[in-house]
Amino acid sequence: MLDRKFHDSIGKRARAVTIYQSRNSGTANPSQWYRRHATKEETMRKIEAIIKPFKLDELKEALSELQINGMTISEVKGFGRQKGHTEIYRGAEYVVDFIPKIKVELVVPEEITSQVVETIITKVRTGKIGDGKIFVLPVETVIRIRTGERDKEAI
Numbered sequence: 001m002l003d004r005k006f007h008d009s010i011g012k013r014a015r016a017v018t019i020y021q022s023r024n025s026g027t028a029n030p031s032q033w034y035r036r037h038a039t040k041e042e043t044m045r046k047i048e049a050i051i052k053p054f055k056l057d058e059l060k061e062a063l064s065e066l067q068i069n070g071m072t073i074s075e076v077k078g079f080g081r082q083k084g085h086t087e088i089y090r091g092a093e094y095v096v097d098f099i100p101k102i103k104v105e106l107v108v109p110e111e112i113t114s115q116v117v118e119t120i121i122t123k124v125r126t127g128k129i130g131d132g133k134i135f136v137l138p139v140e141t142v143i144r145i146r147t148g149e150r151d152k153e154a155i
């Protein structure tokens with residue numbers, strides 16, 4: 001007799017494959033579809049943007065027009081490829097200067113990640129060096145402390 005766990009896993013897989021087939025008329029690979037959809041659906045991303053300080057107000061306004069429920073900003077200092085120098089001259093590459101920047105942190109549902117990233121780029125880009133960087137990270141869990149809500153409900 002087959003063990004119960006095995007039966008259950010086959011059952012789930014069969015259901016996923018059936019849904020896959022009804023939605024995709026059998027074009028792609030069902031096991032790939034299963035892996036993507038049968039795992040945790042509550043995916044969220046953290047967007048960390050390091051920007052020029054004078055761009056913050058404009059960015060905040062643009063972001064408030066999207067479905068953003070919260071964000072954190074901090075005053076930070078850092079350097080990129082020029083190591084804080086606007087021009088590299090002989091010897092200067094050995095001296096590192098930290099330039100004031102603003103770090104913007106947002107945790108958002110995965111579906112709006114690219115919209116948020118595009119908004120940031122559009123609003124803060126000057127085309128000159130030091131425009132900043134955007135890091136996108138996966139988020140495991142979010143907990144709203146007052147209510148105990150988790151993940152997407154908690155954002």
Ligand SMILES: Nc1ncnc2c1ncn2[C@@H]1O[C@H](COP(=O)(O)OP(=O)(O)OP(=O)(O)O)[C@@H](O)[C@H]1O
Pocket residue numbers: 050077078079080081082099101128129130131132133
């Ligand atoms: N690899 C990195 N890791 C962490 N922070 C970074 C990294 N690169 C840049 N930063 C942060 O972003 C800020 C702005 O970086 P910057 O825009 O100068 O990057 P860059 O690679 O030198 O690009 P550009 O050539 O356009 O200046 C830095 O001051 C630093 O705070």
Ligand SMILES: [Mg+2]
Pocket residue numbers: 079080081082083129130131
């Ligand atoms: Mg730079």
